[in-house]
Amino acid sequence: MTSECTNRELLIYTISRLLTGVRHVAVGMSSPMPAAGAMLLRALNKKHSKEDVQLSILGSIAHNAFTSGAEELFDCAAQGRIDAFFLGGGQIDGKGNVNLVGAGGYPNSKVRWPGSYGSAYLYFLVPRVILFREEHSPRVLVDQVDFISAPGVSEEGVYRRGGPHALLTNAALFSFQSDVGRFRLESVHRGHSARDIQEMTGFSFDNDHCEVETPEPDAATLALMRGQIRTELAETYPLFAASLPDAA
């Protein structure tokens, strides 16, 4: 209980902050950190008598209320029933474009990743898309993606009510400014400096001398994470839950 907040716990806590106000968040099956962040928000809201947070974990039986097939997530997003979603990507560039397809040419990419999944759609329709990629390096955070799975901004005449809200990595938190199509450094995680972040990032961004340290959870929140949230997580992500500090 007395041990310091770990980097993973900081990320989970930061995700919960980024989700503040959402009613329904969807996460992928292999996304334990976003799920943990959503569970934390749900628990905090309940504690403070704020509104319910619904969490849909795609592919899960227990944490997934969909009954109309895999297309229901996309339909729901289009209906405005999903407030937040997470995207990763092999590359993310300074304009908020994400690449889940490959690097080094297309179609015969030298490095091929799985593919775009639903990104080319959900990025337009889910109001708050949180870009989450733990690795913070010029290899991932590039000036220009090799393939645009989903663009960060759209021109006039394209229906768009969603898009990038923030970019969270192991080292820093950026917000996305959709009016100018650029990231803004909001805070730097303990142990890093703004200068580090500049070096670790392959694109230019605003507020690059930011001196704000990413806020860490208070003791009560940390206790909640190490108790209730860890237990809830274990149902769906047993290995991941076991890797987190516990309350003992």
Add this chain to the structure above:
Amino acid sequence: MTSECTNRELLIYTISRLLTGVRHVAVGMSSPMPAAGAMLLRALNKKHSKEDVQLSILGSIAHNAFTSGAEELFDCAAQGRIDAFFLGGGQIDGKGNVNLVGAGGYPNSKVRWPGSYGSAYLYFLVPRVILFREEHSPRVLVDQVDFISAPGVSEEGVYRRGGPHALLTNAALFSFQSDVGRFRLESVHRGHSARDIQEMTGFSFDNDHCEVETPEPDAATLALMRGQIRTELAETYPLFAASLPDAA
């Protein structure tokens, strides 16, 4: 068993002939005669080791295999999985147009019928649509319908693989000639003459001196109708089945 074929039995038998070769026929919930005709074809095919006939009765639980809602009939038709369907109508005109909406002006029709249901769609997509209306009168069989729920023919550039196949009434059987968009008298039921038919019909049609009498079922077929078919019908249409002659 020795009594003559009734008019209803003649119609049911004629429907079965019009359905020859179909694999899947759909009928409305309140359409006992078409259902009986389809059941007869199914029984005759089984007797002669010909192909199975699937019958879907809309709204029925037992005789309806759809599991994707009321829209599945229309999807199925579009997929080419339904070979025959029946349409009635308050008015049917000489070009094969049907009117299920009303007579005497629109929208404030003096006489209003329920509405077009799926006719404006199924008429285009089901290969063999059988127009079935027992009343044979100039009131029903008009020169020009007051409202076109579904047109008999379509111009170039409109996707159409279905349409009127035949028109069957209490008194006669017409085929529809889609190339010229006109009906042709094929046969006249026992007790009527071609001259009668001309007088009872509000539109002009080809072969109007037709001397063919509508074929009646042979003794074995009549026995089948009065035994097995009557029993099958009773499950879904008890009152109608009771109104038919039985095998006793």
Add this chain to the structure above:
Amino acid sequence: MTEFVSPEIMAGMIPSGIKLGLVPDGSGSCPGMVRLLIDQGIRDLHVVCAPIGGMQVDMLIGAGAVAVLETSAVSLGEAGGAPCFGRAVRNGDIRLLDATCPAVFAGLTAAEKGVPFMPIRGIIGSDVLANRTDWKVTTNPFDDSEKIVVVSAIQPDITLIHAPEADRFGNVRLGRLREVMLLAHASKKTFVTVERLSETSLLEDEKLAAAVLPAMYVSAVAEFKNAAWPTGLYAEYEVDDREVQDYAQAARTPEGFQAYMTGTRSAA
């Protein structure tokens, strides 16, 4: 997130002037609630029949609650034509949006999928199309030689249905009537009356799950036994033919309709 309320409170949550989604008699129709709406004087409804209407729609029309009627048909089934509907059409008391069943489903599918329109084959050359300004004929973008109809999305403000069962979490069992699921997906809110409440989650049983409308679509649930009477509820109870015939007879005149509505017990 689903509220659990009484039928009376639910009726109070359905205001005048909205686009109201309703299903055919016997497929989740709820004349019990419709009578409560009439009692509270609801007006100016745009009723979307998905895809046809029956007795409950005829009652709303008879009560003067309907301004716009979007439907592929209105009928009392075996009991014949819908008398208040026929009268309202003749007198020009309602604005008619005559449709055809699959076009209603296409419009609802567009709303379900969050697209502004859906293409649909057929319909061209009909007077149904000629009278719908919200449908258009366009060209198939993949084949210039084909003309094809597009219908715009249909998104009811509130859909009102009756169902066999809801659980304490707000999940509702619809059975195989997936067109009701479509309507709920397409609607902003769905209000559900049910025969009974289940204490256990309807989503826990994998065999049942595909028949269940998830709580996220369900704004409110009210337990209301027999609320589908006399129109019946699929796989639960049959239509009360005699009662519908009595209605059909009575409603042939405005006075008879009024007498029926005041003189006949509702489901409650």
Add this chain to the structure above:
Amino acid sequence: MTEFVSPEIMAGMIPSGIKLGLVPDGSGSCPGMVRLLIDQGIRDLHVVCAPIGGMQVDMLIGAGAVAVLETSAVSLGEAGGAPCFGRAVRNGDIRLLDATCPAVFAGLTAAEKGVPFMPIRGIIGSDVLANRTDWKVTTNPFDDSEKIVVVSAIQPDITLIHAPEADRFGNVRLGRLREVMLLAHASKKTFVTVERLSETSLLEDEKLAAAVLPAMYVSAVAEFKNAAWPTGLYAEYEVDDREVQDYAQAARTPEGFQAYMTGTRSAA
């Protein structure tokens, strides 16, 4: 109308050169049948992943059976990237039709509804769109100021799935995986392997019916226990993680892939 056959006979009914519909690993994937197809030397497939592919698709690619791959992703899940897929992409051995999940569903919905295309929001500005000649940007017919993508219908010749159960009439229980229902509706024919056969009709139980693919879509059924191994079957058995990892390791080279395929037992 549904034929009941052995897995081997079913494999023989699936020829080279067709458009083959497949579902994601664990959602009705059937590596057992895929191995039979590979054994019989199937070639030139246009594989439609609805909407993504896994181990069974990677095996088909590794065996040189795939000419065109239409998918939103291929992955071995927890076991990482799909090695044969990555190699084939690098070497240009397959023609790629990269998609995004809802666009695959939209294309299948178009086929299900018998329309030539479906509109879909999003996608504009992506390189996914830039590389799809069968998708177009059009104007919303109800709002000239909006550009919107239309995708053409996707109609597989044959869809191949594994399911928990079929009855003697050819009805197949899919559970809540309604995307498999969509794929079957969209396909000309659907072939189904099942864990077990039910002697009673799956449509008789009203609670079950919504989870059932009706026989009219099912061309053939083969009883084939454990045919989803090692990829798992939703609500029946879990993925065999160890086996998929072994495959992922082995398939990193063409030789390793060949050794795995000849050396490892299939589900049969």
